[in-house]
Amino acid sequence: MAFVLIGFMGAGKSTAARELAAALETQPLDSDELLAERLGETVAQAFTTLGEAGFRAREEQLVLELLDAAEPEQVVALGGGSVTSAAVRERLGGHVVVLLEVSPQTAWERVRRQRGGDERPLARDRDAFTALHEGRMAVYEQLADAIVPERALGSAAGLTGALQGLRGAPRGTRLVWARAAGGQYPVFVGEGLLTEAGGGALQGLWPLDRSRSRAFCVSDETVAALYEPQLGELALTIALRPGEAHKTLSSAERVWQGLAEAGMTRADHIVALGGGVVGDVAGFCAATYQRGVPVVHVPTTLVAQVDSALGGKTGVDLPQAKNYVGAYHQPAGVLADPLALRTLPAGELAAGWVEVLKTALIAGGALWRSLAADEPVGAETILACARTKLAVVAADERDGGVRQVLNLGHTVGHAIEVVTGYGRYRHGEAVALGLLAALRLSGQEQLREQVRGLLLAHGLPVTLDGAGPDEVLAATRRDKKRLGGRVPFVLLRAPGEPVPGCEVQDSDVRAAIAELAA
Numbered sequence: 131m132a133f134v135l136i137g138f139m140g141a142g143k144s145t146a147a148r149e150l151a152a153a154l155e156t157q158p159l160d161s162d163e164l165l166a167e168r169l170g171e172t173v174a175q176a177f178t179t180l181g182e183a184g185f186r187a188r189e190e191q192l193v194l195e196l197l198d199a200a201e202p203e204q205v206v207a208l209g210g211g212s213v214t215s216a217a218v219r220e221r222l223g224g225h226v227v228v229l230l231e232v233s234p235q236t237a238w239e240r241v242r243r244q245r246g247g248d249e250r251p252l253a254r255d256r257d258a259f260t261a262l263h264e265g266r267m268a269v270y271e272q273l274a275d276a277i278v279p280e281r282a283l284g285s286a287a288g289l290t291g292a293l294q295g296l297r298g299a300p301r302g303t304r305l306v307w308a309r310a311a312g313g314q315y316p317v318f319v320g321e322g323l324l325t326e327a328g329g330g331a332l333q334g335l336w337p338l339d340r341s342r343s344r345a346f347c348v349s350d351e352t353v354a355a356l357y358e359p360q361l362g363e364l365a366l367t368i369a370l371r372p373g374e375a376h377k378t379l380s381s382a383e384r385v386w387q388g389l390a391e392a393g394m395t396r397a398d399h400i401v402a403l404g405g406g407v408v409g410d411v412a413g414f415c416a417a418t419y420q421r422g423v424p425v426v427h428v429p430t431t432l433v434a435q436v437d438s439a440l441g442g443k444t445g446v447d448l449p450q451a452k453n454y455v456g457a458y459h460q461p462a463g464v465l466a467d468p469l470a471l472r473t474l475p476a477g478e479l480a481a482g483w484v485e486v487l488k489t490a491l492i493a494g495g496a497l498w499r500s501l502a503a504d505e506p507v508g509a510e511t512i513l514a515c516a517r518t519k520l521a522v523v524a525a526d527e528r529d530g531g532v533r534q535v536l537n538l539g540h541t542v543g544h545a546i547e548v549v550t551g552y553g554r555y556r557h558g559e560a561v562a563l564g565l566l567a568a569l570r571l572s573g574q575e576q577l578r579e580q581v582r583g584l585l586l587a588h589g590l591p592v593t594l595d596g597a598g599p600d601e602v603l604a605a606t607r608r609d610k611k612r613l614g615g616r617v618p619f620v621l622l623r624a625p626g627e628p629v630p631g632c633e634v635q636d637s638d639v640r641a642a643i644a645e646l647a648a
């Protein structure tokens with residue numbers, strides 16, 4: 131099982147292959163270089179002299195030879211178009227396939243800067259180049275076991291180990307390498323990671339060396355009873371009472387004191403086993419205990435797998451306002467098993483689906499089409515949501531601008547949670563109402579109706595009970611995103627086109643909330 135790097139031209143596969151091979155102490159192989167040697171001319175020249183079909187036939191032959199002969203630790207970089215061959219795609223099945231992402235802009239600039247770049251037949255026309263990139267990405271994504279963003283390979287400590295871990299992981303496990311200002315880490319999504327008997331799958335992918343760093347588990351009583359034995363040896367388990375009402379400073383204090391009494395040091399790490407409440411509290415304790423220890427998230431709700439375990443936001447609620455005390459603290463790794471959602475009560479699953487819906491509205495494209503068609507949410511959708519969130523966080527870890535789009539529907543949603551005492555609505559249910567308000571404020575009549583229909587089909591609330599519009603409006607003013615007098619809203623121009631930082635009149639916000647309460 132070799133490591134095979136795929137991706138569009140200009141993704142930097144040759145450089146990445148050299149770096150990865152150096153880390154693995156092997157020699158890299160590069161199909162473009164070997165093909166040029168065999169044909170006695172550059173790849174660009176051969177494309178012209180042989181014609182595309184002739185070129186692809188020679189390329190296919192060489193790549194199949196390479197894949198068949200590759201040694202287990204070998205690193206092979208493939209030419210961007212080689213995956214257009216069905217035989218190559220099939221043969222990739224026996225290897226760990228790593229997609230190196232590159233944006234069409236970066237790819238274009240890099241290819242045009244290369245010597246003879248403007249002569250490359252597929253890089254003459256920018257629009258055609260962009261269209262080719264989009265088409266190819268769909269193929270690469272289907273094939274990839276691991277997805278690595280631009281500029282992450284090489285310098286990324288831990289990536290090599292994560293890729294090696296994939297070889298022993300349950301079939302179908304995928305890795306997304308997360309990159310943010312505060313750290314880089316592996317995100318694994320795989321059926322069986324947590325639920326497979328014995329928990330060996332999870333431990334095989336563990337991002338930290340457990341012989342040197344002891345694991346201290348923070349969970350809640352429900353989740354600990356179900357899954358704690360799967361985590362292997364633990365120095366301690368602290369099980370909080372379940373639910374949002376316990377996302378408090380007193381829970382954090384219980385964790386800090388428990389860790390201190392058990393002698394946890396900075397060489398050790400916390401494991402957050404549970405939903406968003408556990409993840410936020412455990413992450414906050416990890417950010418603050420002895421000024422910061424690593425945390426590994428093992429998310430067990432849909433909310434946590436698609437959203438809260440990723441991106442490093444941690445914290446607790448105050449009675450006055452939600453998530454008011456917290457810190458940014460990127461995890462050491464995230465291990466998500468979609469099969470763990472089988473034990474999740476239906477109401478929790480539906481509430482989690484709202485975060486999927488929110489992500490799809492932000493992402494647009496294939497993810498939105500899948501949600502709009504109400505297709506079932508499985509590992510693929512979880513992975514797509516994770517990638518959307520991670521891409522946003524990579525661009526803006528600390529909510530300075532673009533990350534605010536992730537708050538779509540959350541300003542009113544959080545306000546509803548606060549005024550109803552964190553008990554009446556689940557987080558996702560409150561966000562469902564918040565999304566309807568945000569779509570009203572965005573002037574999206576038709577989309578609002580469509581979303582309302584989807585919410586109803588999932589048994590989610592579309593009307594607000596237990597709070598009046600004035601109370602909710604007042605609570606939005608305490609939103610921690612407030613800058614000066616007003617809370618900036620995220621509005622939506624269309625699926626895939628969120629607009630952060632919008633000024634909205636109080637009277638319009640009140641009307642959008644009153645409509646829910648009607």
Ligand SMILES: NC(=O)c1ccc[n+]([C@@H]2O[C@H](COP(=O)([O-])OP(=O)(O)OC[C@H]3O[C@@H](n4cnc5c(N)ncnc54)[C@H](O)[C@@H]3O)[C@@H](O)[C@H]2O)c1
Nearest residue numbers: 352372373405406407408430431433438443470473474557
């Ligand atoms: N940090 C972030 O970026 C971020 C993003 C989104 C949401 N959040 C936060 O996440 C929280 C909501 O998370 P949540 O919806 O996961 O709630 P949760 O953690 O309260 O979990 C919901 C319930 O499901 C139970 N449960 C969890 N996993 C289970 C399983 N596999 N089987 C059976 N029962 C299970 C829990 O015990 C709990 O009762 C909110 O506090 C929200 O603010 C944070």
